[in-house]
Amino acid sequence: xxxxxxxERPVLSTVISVIIVILGILGLISLPITQYPEIAPPxxxxxxxxxxxxxxxxxxxxxxxxxxxxxxxxxxxxxxxxSGNDGSASITIFFKQGTNPDLAAVNVQNxxxxxxxxxxxxxxxxxxxxxxxxxxxxxxxxxxxxxxAYDATFLQNYANINVIPMLKRVNGVGDVTAFGxxxxxxxxxxxxxxxxxxxxxxxxxxxxLAEQNIEAAPGKIGENSDQSFQYVLKxxxxxxxxxxxxxxIIKATPDGQLLKLKDVARIELGSLDYxxxxxxxxxxxIVIAIFQTAxxxxxxxxxxxxxxxxEASKRFPSGIEYNTIFTANxxxxxxxxxxxxxLIEAFILVSIVVFIFLQDIRSTLIPAIAVPVAIxxxxxxxxxxxxxxxxxxxxxLVLAIxxxxxxxxxxxxxxxxxxxxxxxxxxxxxxxx
Numbered sequence: 001x002x003x004x005x006x007x008e009r010p011v012l013s014t015v016i017s018v019i020i021v022i023l024g025i026l027g028l029i030s031l032p033i034t035q036y037p038e039i040a041p042p043x044x045x046x047x048x049x050x051x052x053x054x055x056x057x058x059x060x061x062x063x064x065x066x067x068x069x070x071x072x073x074x075x076x077x078x079x080x081x082x083s084g085n086d087g088s089a090s091i092t093i094f095f096k097q098g099t100n101p102d103l104a105a106v107n108v109q110n111x112x113x114x115x116x117x118x119x120x121x122x123x124x125x126x127x128x129x130x131x132x133x134x135x136x137x138x139x140x141x142x143x144x145x146x147x148x149a150y151d152a153t154f155l156q157n158y159a160n161i162n163v164i165p166m167l168k169r170v171n172g173v174g175d176v177t178a179f180g181x182x183x184x185x186x187x188x189x190x191x192x193x194x195x196x197x198x199x200x201x202x203x204x205x206x207x208x209l210a211e212q213n214i215e216a217a218p219g220k221i222g223e224n225s226d227q228s229f230q231y232v233l234k235x236x237x238x239x240x241x242x243x244x245x246x247x248x249i250i251k252a253t254p255d256g257q258l259l260k261l262k263d264v265a266r267i268e269l270g271s272l273d274y275x276x277x278x279x280x281x282x283x284x285x286i287v288i289a290i291f292q293t294a295x296x297x298x299x300x301x302x303x304x305x306x307x308x309x310x311e312a313s314k315r316f317p318s319g320i321e322y323n324t325i326f327t328a329n330x331x332x333x334x335x336x337x338x339x340x341x342x343l344i345e346a347f348i349l350v351s352i353v354v355f356i357f358l359q360d361i362r363s364t365l366i367p368a369i370a371v372p373v374a375i376x377x378x379x380x381x382x383x384x385x386x387x388x389x390x391x392x393x394x395x396x397l398v399l400a401i402x403x404x405x406x407x408x409x410x411x412x413x414x415x416x417x418x419x420x421x422x423x424x425x426x427x428x429x430x431x432x433x
């Protein structure tokens with residue numbers, strides 16, 4: 001089939017153009033919108049903490065056993081690790097491009113479970129988390145306190161309960177992370193002089209907490225007896241207030257004297273960590289980032305997150321507000337507007353140029369129709385080859401519009417010139433008088 005077929009059969013050419021437009025519209029509707037193309041390899045992050053340990057201890061007792069078991073997991077390329085003097089440990093595993101991140105996370109989790117018996121008891125108790133590490137941060141916002149009654153710890157606790165769970169349910173959200181560790185924690189500040197006077201060490205305090213601050217099932221009484229009723233015993237369970245922690249018994253003497261935790265320590269409900277602080281306009285705040293899942297529509301997801309935040313803000317306590325710091329839509333909206341603007345300008349310019357120089361309505365309509373058909377049909381092939389609508393493809397589309405416009409004008413002018421010269425078709429002869 002040659003180009004002559006399309007020239008001699010205009011109905012066929014029209015049907016093909018309509019099909020291209022329909023496929024292009026379907027591709028445009030289904031294409032995911034992201035800020036950047038998916039070129040980064042999938043990564044899985046393993047993180048844990050060893051309270052009270054320095055970086056060297058964390059490296060030898062936590063990082064090394066985990067790396068020995070994780071090394072060689074399917075499709076792995078390399079991994080990096082880091083440990084801190086705050087007891088934190090993090091291992092990032094990089095996989096080959098195209099690896100399923102969900103399957104990679106499962107494989108890493110299976111390897112981590114092998115190393116669990118080799119880890120210190122404190123690390124096992126704290127837990128080792130394995131998660132897909134999302135690199136597409138599409139939105140960042142802050143929750144601020146305009147009242148002195150709310151500090152950063154309260155803000156993060158409020159966000160963890162009322163805001164972050166709502167955002168995680170939005171379609172396309174991969175993860176929602178609050179920067180900093182401002183979670184509420186019961187802080188026990190030991191008094192060294194009092195500890196020395198009573199000949200105590202920190203392990204004595206840990207043992208007392210492990211024995212008296214637990215969830216237990218005491219059982220029930222009266223089940224196998226002549227009584228008509230049986231009674232299920234209740235235990236207080238985990239302690240919740242500083243006053244309850246203060247009354248934990250550390251030692252007891254035969255004559256009834258009790259040494260309580262408040263005698264050797266100061267207890268308060270504070271923050272889990274004081275190494276990070278965040279402020280906005282010199283006011284307490286927390287910063288929250290939203291990450292995108294692979295293949296999702298970032299543009300629509302950000303819009304849904306903004307609506308969710310707006311709904312959640314209506315229930316904020318007086319003195320709390322949120323501010324949007326960054327969204328990928330700020331760049332995507334501008335890029336999409338430029339593509340539409342360029343397409344409209346090209347449509348108008350082609351029509352004006354062709355009509356002025358050729359003075360023919362039919363010749364003017366041909367490129368005016370061909371340019372939108374060619375551009376709309378591009379979205380079908382973007383979908384076919386697995387691309388997304390992002391800053392790079394939109395930029396390429398702007399360049400392609402210029403090429404299509406130039407070719408349309410040149411081709412129409414050349415065809416019009418040949419028609420004016422009455423060039424004969426194949427098998428015909430051109431006779432000159």
